[in-house]
Amino acid sequence: MKSEAIKSAAAAWGGAPACPANAVTCPTPALAGMAASAQAHAKAPHFERQAVALAVLFVGAFLAPLDYFIVNLALPSIRTGLNASDAQLQLVVSAYASAYAVLLITGGRLGDLFGRRRMFMTGMAGFVIASALCGFATSGQMLVISRIVQGIAAAVMAPQVLATIRAVVPLHQQTRVMSLYGFVFGLSSIVGQLGGGALITYHPFGLDWRAIFLINIPVGIAAFIGTWKFVPENQPATRAGVDLKGVALLSAVLLLVIYPMTHGREAGWPAWTFAMFALAVPVFAWFVATERRVERGGGYPLVDLQLFRNRAFALGLLLAFLFYCNSAFFLTYGIFLQTGLHWTPLASGIAIMPFALGFVIGPLTSPAVVRRIGAHVLTLGFSMMTLGFMVTGWSTTQAATPDLPFYCGLVIAGVGHGLLLPSIMRIALQEVVPEKAGLASGVVSSTLQIGSAFGTAAISGAFFGALGGSTAAASYAQAFQLSLGINAALMFVCIGLSVLLVRHQQAVQRALARAV
Numbered sequence: 001m002k003s004e005a006i007k008s009a010a011a012a013w014g015g016a017p018a019c020p021a022n023a024v025t026c027p028t029p030a031l032a033g034m035a036a037s038a039q040a041h042a043k044a045p046h047f048e049r050q051a052v053a054l055a056v057l058f059v060g061a062f063l064a065p066l067d068y069f070i071v072n073l074a075l076p077s078i079r080t081g082l083n084a085s086d087a088q089l090q091l092v093v094s095a096y097a098s099a100y101a102v103l104l105i106t107g108g109r110l111g112d113l114f115g116r117r118r119m120f121m122t123g124m125a126g127f128v129i130a131s132a133l134c135g136f137a138t139s140g141q142m143l144v145i146s147r148i149v150q151g152i153a154a155a156v157m158a159p160q161v162l163a164t165i166r167a168v169v170p171l172h173q174q175t176r177v178m179s180l181y182g183f184v185f186g187l188s189s190i191v192g193q194l195g196g197g198a199l200i201t202y203h204p205f206g207l208d209w210r211a212i213f214l215i216n217i218p219v220g221i222a223a224f225i226g227t228w229k230f231v232p233e234n235q236p237a238t239r240a241g242v243d244l245k246g247v248a249l250l251s252a253v254l255l256l257v258i259y260p261m262t263h264g265r266e267a268g269w270p271a272w273t274f275a276m277f278a279l280a281v282p283v284f285a286w287f288v289a290t291e292r293r294v295e296r297g298g299g300y301p302l303v304d305l306q307l308f309r310n311r312a313f314a315l316g317l318l319l320a321f322l323f324y325c326n327s328a329f330f331l332t333y334g335i336f337l338q339t340g341l342h343w344t345p346l347a348s349g350i351a352i353m354p355f356a357l358g359f360v361i362g363p364l365t366s367p368a369v370v371r372r373i374g375a376h377v378l379t380l381g382f383s384m385m386t387l388g389f390m391v392t393g394w395s396t397t398q399a400a401t402p403d404l405p406f407y408c409g410l411v412i413a414g415v416g417h418g419l420l421l422p423s424i425m426r427i428a429l430q431e432v433v434p435e436k437a438g439l440a441s442g443v444v445s446s447t448l449q450i451g452s453a454f455g456t457a458a459i460s461g462a463f464f465g466a467l468g469g470s471t472a473a474a475s476y477a478q479a480f481q482l483s484l485g486i487n488a489a490l491m492f493v494c495i496g497l498s499v500l501l502v503r504h505q506q507a508v509q510r511a512l513a514r515a516v
Contacts, residue, residue, distance in 0.1 A: 049230050052226060052230045053226075053230040053231045053232070054177070054180075055226075056223050056226035056227050056230060056231055057120070057160075057161045057164060057165075057227075057231065058161070058180065058181070058184045059219065059220075059222075059223040059226075060120060060123070060124060060157045060158060060160070060161050060223060061158065061161045061181055061184045061185060061188075062184050062185075062187065062188045062191075063127060063154070063157075063188075063216060063219065063220065063223075064100070064127075064154040064157065064158040065185055065188045065189065065192070066188040066191060066192050067096065067131075067150065067154070067192075067213075067216070068093075068096060068097060068100075068192070069188065069189050069191075069192025069193060069196070069330075070191070070192040070193075070195060070196040070199075070212045071092060071093060071096075071196070071212060072093065072192075072196065072334070073193070073196040073346075073348075073349060074196055074199075074209040074212050075089050075092065075093075077208055077209040078092060078140075078143070078209050081208060081209055081210075082137065082138075082139055082140045082143060083140070084140035084143070085140060088140035088141065088143070088144055089140075090263070090266060091144045091147070092140075092143055092144060092147055094262040094263065095144050095147045095148045095151065096147040096148070096150055096151040096154075097151065097258075097262065097449065097452075097453070098151065098255070098258050098259060098262060098453075099147075099148045099149075099150075099151025099152050099155065100151040100152075100154050100155050100158075100449060101155075101254060101258050101446055101449030101450060101452075101453065102155070102251050102254040102255050102258060102446075103151075103152055103155035103156070103251065104155045104158065104159055104442045104445045104446040104449065105250060105254075105302070105303060105439065105442040105443055105446050106155070106247050106250065106251065106302065106442070107119065107123065107155040107156040107157070107158070107159045107160075107442055108159030108160075108163060108438040108439050108440070108441050108442020108443070108445070109242075109243075109302050109303070109438060109439045109442060110156065110242065110438070111159060111160045111163050111234075111438035112163070112435065112436065112437070112438035112439055113242065113300070115233050115234060116160040116163050116164050116167070116233070116234040116438060117160075117164075117227060117231050117232065117233040117234060118233065119156055119157075119160050120157055120160040120161070120164075120227055120231070121224055121227050121228065122156055122157075123153050123154065123155070123156030123157025123158070123160070124153075124157050124220055124223055124224045124227065125153075125220075125224060126149065126150075126152065126153030126156065126157075127150060127153040127154055127157055127216065127220055128216065128217055128220035128221060128224070129149075129153075130146055130147075130149040130150035130152075130153050131150060131213045131214065131216035131217055131220065132213075132214070132217055133145075133146035133149065133150075134146040134147060134150060134213035135207075135210045135211075135213035135214035135217075136210070158445060159438055159441045159442040159445055160438065161181070161441075162181070162425060162429065162437070162441035162444070162445070163234075163437040163438035163440075163441045163442075164231075164234060164437075165177050165178065165181065166429050166430075166432065166434060166437035166440070166441065167234050167434035167435075167437045168232075168234060168434075171430070174426055174430070175366070175367050175370050175371075175422075175426060176367045178366075178422040178423075178425060178426040179363045179364065179366040179367050179422045180363065180422075181363075181422055181425070182362065182363030182366065182418060182421040182422030182425075183360060183363040183364055183418075185363075185421060186356065186359035186360040186362070186363060186417075186418055186421075187360060189352075189356055189359060190352075190353070190356040190359070190360065193349040193352050193356065194349050194350065194353075195212075196212055196349065198346070199211045199212050199215070234434075242302075243290075243291075243294055243299070243300065243301050243302040245290055246287065246290055246291055246294065246301055246302030246303065247302055249283060249286055249287035249290060250287055250302060250303065252283050253280050253283050253284045253287055254446065254450070256276045256277070256279055256280035256283060257276075257277065257280050257450065257453075258449070258450060258453050259276065260272075260273035260274075260276045260277060261453040261454055261456075261457040262453055262456075262457070264457060265457055265460060265461050265464070288305065291303055291304075291305055292305065302439075303439065303443070304436060304439060307432065307436065307439070307440060307443070310431055310432070311504050312427060312428065312430070312431050312501065312504055312505065312508075313428050313429075313431065313432060313440065315428075315497060315500060315501045315504065316424055316425075316427055316428025316429075316444065316501070317428065317443065317444065317447050318497060319378070319424055319428075319494055319497055319498065319501065320424050320425075320428065320444055320447045320448050320451060321447050321448075321450065321451035321454075322451065322490050322491075322493060322494050322497070323382075323420055323421075323424060323448075323451065323491075323494060324447075324448040324449070324451035324452045324455065325451045325452070325454060325455025325458070325459070325487075325490050326385070326389075326417075326455060326487045326490065326491070327451070327452035327455050327456055328455045328456045328458070328459035328460050328463075328483060328487070329355075329389075329459075329483070329484070329487055330352070331456055331460050332459065332460060332463045332479070332480055332483040333351075333352065333480070334348055335463070335476070336476050336477070336479075336480040337351055339476065340473050340475075340476025340477065340480070341401060341473055341476070351402065354407040354408075354410040354411045354414065355410040355411070355413060355414040355417075356414060357411060357414060358388075358410070358411045358412065358413065358414020358415035358416070358417065358418055359414045359415075359417050359418045360418060361414070361415050361418060362381070362414065362415045362416065362417060362418015362419040362420070362421075363418045363419070363421065363422050364418075365415075365419070366418070366419050366422055366423060369419060370423070374502075374505070375423075375427060375498075375501065375502045375505040375506075376502055377419055377420075377423045378420065378423055378424065378427070378494075378498035378501060378502065379495055379498045379499060379502065380416070380419065381416040381417070381419035381420035381423065382416065382420065382491045382492075382494040382495045382498055383416070383495055384412050384413065384415055384416030384419070385412075385413045385416035385417060385420070385487075385488075385491040386488050386491040386492045386495065387409075387412055387413075387416075388409045388410065388411070388412035388413025388414070388415075388416060389409065389413050389484045389485075389487045389488040389491065390409070390484075390485075390488050391405055391406075391408060391409030391412065392405075392406050392409030392410055392413065392484055393409075393480075393481045393484035393485055393488065394409075394481075395409065396477050396478075396480055396481045396484070397474075397477055397478065397481055416491075424444075425441075425444055427501065427505070428440075428444050429441060429444065431508075455490075458486075459483050459486050459487065460483070462482055462483060462486060463479045463480070463482065463483045464479070466478060466479040466482045467479040
């Protein structure tokens with residue numbers, strides 16, 4: 001199914017609709033550039049090359065989230081193998097996530113300025129080198145530093161996938177291709193949970209935890225070669241320098257927000273966490289003023305602030321933030337099973353399968369659902385997640401261990417999640433001109449990561465607060481139920497926001513119809 005969808009999408013490779021060169025958003029993509037699209041079809045590479053090009057790009061989309069999920073189950077082995085401290089173990093996870101989130105916008109903008117193929121290959125090469133450094137780390141400190149490098153490389157690589165889809169794939173094929181993107185993302189979560197557990201349990205070639213990093217090397221090398229041979233360059237029309245001051249200020253803002261979110265709970269929310277939050281406000285104001293000054297001077301700002309004037313993009317960002325707050329589910333679910341119910345890491349990895357199964361089914365069915373109900377897919381997806389979390393939360397306190405209703409709720413929530421991920425990204429980006437696609441995709445991806453950090457900090461804080469130091473299984477069940485209730489409430493709010501976005505989409509379509 002995946003292969004057929006890739007080939008179908010690849011058949012239209014190269015027909016991106018045209019918009020004015022100086023535009024930021026393109027509200028009429030279905031009408032603009034029909035002649036250009038036809039011309040691009042005539043110039044399109046050979047069919048098989050197109051399919052391989054998409055597949056290679058999806059490897060990049062797969063590896064970046066994989067290395068976030070796969071490391072969680074390896075932490076006990078890393079502690080033993082490197083004699084790592086608790087602080088170092090936390091940094092093994094958070095250093096990658098923080099570096100990735102902080103530099104996603106910059107990585108996307110670099111693709112717009114210097115070519116997305118070039119930046120994808122640069123990021124992939126860096127990712128392979130960093131994976132080797134992680135795999136051969138001789139101390140906890142070396143592993144943490146290598147994970148930072150790995151996160152930076154992933155931030156350069158990952159935004160180019162979405163940007164290339166937006167800039168190169170024709171509008172009528174983007175639903176299918178974005179659904180495949182969601183499928184690949186879902187697959188990475190499954191492989192991360194199960195693959196990580198399997199590699200740690202069976203430690204091939206005696207590599208133990210090192211295998212979870214070293215396995216990236218052959219995959220990354222193959223993807224690098226495939227990109228060089230099959231992926232066309234998206235060369236920018238105008239070369240411009242990098243807004244280094246904007247890069248520094250935005251990175252500082254994101255670091256000031258994400259770092260205390262990631263480490264605040266473990267540290268007991270000391271004064272420095274709130275000081276960092278407070279400092280982020282004036283630094284953000286400084287960043288906005290800098291970007292406006294660069295734009296007025298005729299330069300190329302890191303972030304084109306006009307993007308946020310587009311209602312679909314702005315609402316899409318808000319939905320992306322709230323949607324990814326539910327990332328706390330993975331943390332609280334794992335703690336509930338392993339600490340509360342004393343399940344093994346491998347058994348806990350298998351127990352996530354019902355949710356992950358839905359996470360994969362959702363993107364594969366998304367094109368058919370979108371054809372029938374259009375942008376209402378957002379309302380459907382958020383409704384399913386609300387219902388699924390409520391069912392699972394209700395069943396948590398009805399049985400001593402997870403039962404059939406518990407897992408049914410996870411499947412429902414997982415399908416909703418799978419429908420939403422590609423749909424949010426597609427709808428948020430569809431009115432953005434191809435020239436700004438890298439920047440916009442970086443902003444969306446960074447918003448997802450910030451939402452994940454915020455949700456994990458807030459919801460896990462509520463989880464541990466409800467636990468109150470108790471070690472009883474019933475207490476863990478009640479705390480997990482509370483976390484699911486918060487997730488369900490957030491998704492319920494998103495239902496209302498999705499209705500607003502659907503109305504905007506319908507208004508745009510009516511305007512297009514009148515223009516014809």
